[in-house]
Amino acid sequence: MIALICVGRRKLAGVGECVQVWDARWDTVAETVMITQKKIRDALPAEGRGTWRDPDHPGLEMMGNQRGGSWYLRRRVDGKRIRDTLGRWPGLTVSGARKAAEALVGATALKSAAGGDPLADREAKRQEKAKRREAKTVKEALDMYAKAHLATLRSGDHAESVLRRVFAKILLVSLADMTKPDVIECVDARREAAPSAADQAVRYAKPFWGWIAARGYGDDLLVGVKVSQTNKRDRTLSVIEMGKILVALDEMGPDSPALVIRTLIATAGRLNEVAGMQVSEVEGDLWTLPPDRNKSNRVHLIPLNAEALAAISQGQGAGLVFPGRNGPYNGWSRFKSRLDKACGVRGWVFHDFRRSFATICKDRGVDAVVADRCLNHAAAGTQSTVMRIYQRSEMLDQRRAALDIWSDTLAEARGIAAGGTVVALA
CATH class of the missing domain: 1.10.443.10 (Intergrase catalytic core)
Known part of the structure; x- marks a missing residue:
């Protein structure tokens, strides 16, 4: 196994502050302690929460108990102490956690060397994750829309029924994860069986997604989408x-x-x-x-x-x-x-x-x-x-x-x- 030993801090060209980097000598240094899953499990409490720290990798730690836990990497970037989450144990082994830590720190070093701002990128990712956690599902948004708007319309019950039926496949999807193709796919599936019903669904869905965007719950995924003019049927059965x-x-x-x-x-x-x-x-x-x-x-x-x-x-x-x-x-x-x-x-x-x-x-x-x-x-x-x-x-x-x-x-x-x-x- 490769021993991930922190060898200190190195100043990179064009970077005002120092960042932690990995030394090429890691490829040749033998691991001093052989760590197994069993050793980690034995070092953790059966209940509650404990911490196991990698003796060969300062900053790498696993917090949890014998049933499972999470890997973290504590380090400094541009003088600021941060903690990154690497993954869940025991799914992510010691070897996997070390490789993940190596990749993460290496990417940070390259970003800084190129004149980027690793901390700003990290904060943007954190905010995006928080946004996704707080995002409503399509169903939750539709429940609110039905109560706030559709309930005031004479055709509101019908509109709600159409929206729930046509978009049943995506009702439990987070608005943060929704894309325009997801919505269009639902409409197209309905169009195969009933073209006019699909057009009606788009008429009801456009104001719904506009309402979502107006309240900051998500993007207006149907902006620019036009309602097809279904050819008027004149079929008379013999x-x-x-x-x-x-x-x-x-x-x-x-x-x-x-x-x-x-x-x-x-x-x-x-x-x-x-x-x-x-x-x-x-x-x-x-x-x-x-x-x-x-x-x-x-x-x-x-x-x-x-x-x-x-x-x-x-x-x-x-x-x-x-x-x-x-x-x-x-x-x-x-x-x-x-x-x-x-x-x-x-x-x-x-x-x-x-x-x-x-x-x-x-x-x-x-x-x-x-x-x-x-x-x-x-x-x-x-x-x-x-x-x-x-x-x-x-x-x-x-x-x-x-x-x-x-x-x-x-x-x-x-x-x-x-x-x-x-x-x-x-």
Whole structure:
């Protein structure tokens, strides 16, 4: 082994103060004391904290007990006494600690010789470490942001849900360790399954990271990142495509996600609204969607046609009609892949059924305002006052008729895809 013996202080060219350096003679001086892990352990207390000092290396010491401790190097740099942490024992052995000390002191000497300031560099590193220790995680910052800002917004709950879902992978990461690629990677992963949802996530995330930077918690990692303008979808499913999807869902049986999608299709509804359907919201053939669970922020009454009632009747929940493992089912990307494989239809999303519903209504002569009311769309800003009042009315009879037409269309599609006789559900 190499003995690390301090041979004093040497003045280096261009350096006003002296610094400790290693002498080349270390390579040839035999170690005077053979130190083993066992000897160190025997010299330390079983409990509490003790100190073992390297007899061949003044300044090198290990503080701890027989279970473990830390290596330190005490020395002077530019006349100032400092202590450096080298690593943990027993993972870092005596030999390893000596090599680490040699490298550290050698680097300090070279820095000083080059006109640098080792103490200033050391202080900068210390401050950086302290900053990292005190840094909040993404989750902690999001909790604060939700309480301080999102809680004041009408869409705050939805925004928070999107942020937690899209950035789930990095929620426990310290903001001090976050990089722009980390954030973009989460968005890109979401974009593969749902491009528009990824764009929405960026819209919510940009002010969140701006808020982080404004309060000094971290950098604004999305500055300069623009929200992609996702091409507006105009996909309308054909009757045969709708039939294939329905047949595949039927074959999945009373599986909660399959029943949710069957109800989603039958009601031309929105995924989160149907997945969160409560038993208390359904009475007979009418579903009352409360204002806090739909985008219009008002009570929305939905007549339930034969297709919807057939799916809902198979729901097995006491609170939720279609219960997941812990609340509403939310593994939709995985389920969608499974459904795509089962039905053989490609390039579609759940929302396409709402567009298909509107198309069928138009083809079957349903008033556009009635169809829009079924979809629970907000009234257009260009409409007259009379038209907006008309659209806000319930129009239950007209909507029930429109949804019955839709139910018959779905039964027809199922029959065509199955290659049999079309039988409408009673």
